[in-house]
Amino acid sequence: MRTITSDRLLLRPWQDDDADFLLDLESRWEVVRFLGPHPVTMSTRDQALASIARRKAAGIWLITAVGDGRRLGNLLLKPIPLSAGEAGPDEVEIGWHLHPDAWGHGYATEAAAAVMADAFDRGLPRIIAVTMPENHVSQAVCRRLGMTHLGRTTRYYDTTKELFEKTL
Ligand SMILES: CC(C)(COP(=O)(O)OP(=O)(O)OC[C@H]1O[C@@H](n2cnc3c(N)ncnc32)[C@H](O)[C@@H]1OP(=O)(O)O)[C@@H](O)C(=O)NCCC(=O)NCCS
Structure with missing residues (x-):
């Protein structure tokens, strides 16, 4: 998995010594409340370590600050799970959650x-993002990214989401 850089940021794979940050990040209800159909807060360092092992294999980056390396949050780009009964080719979603600081x-x-x-x-033709209908802050991120709002859908995660897309 490659590192990706921008003006202020360096995105790198999660490592075991990021466990304290991950626990601090995902033990916060305000961070996890819109993640997935059944959000839960993380409560132990062992859970963080197990989650880091999964993130290393799954195309999920830790966002850090260029310069001081301060840990800021999580960025994912991965195939999105379809709801039960839905079928179709893999679609790739992008997602984000940052520490409140x-x-x-x-x-x-x-x-x-x-x-x-x-x-x-690298030739990926289309990226989608889904947000809970009430997550207006994340929808604002989608709009700032130039993504197109396609309306509400139940196609993913067995729940109702607002769907955004950006194509090459
Ligand atoms: C969703 C989430 C990542 C959005 O974070 P965010 O910081 O608001 O989003 P952005 O990175 O686009 O930052 C935009 C804000 O930074 C401000 N800003 C300050 N300096 C800036 C700069 N140099 N460049 C751009 N924006 C800047 C903008 O004005 C804007 O603030 P505003 O909304 O008060 O106008 C964050 O709220 C979060 O982690 N929420 C919990 C998890 C979650 O819901 N994830 C999404 C699930 S779908």
């Missing part, structure tokens, strides 16, 4: 823009 600086948009540019450079 890192909100309000444009880091999520900057990290996602860098990952999208890299993916389009």
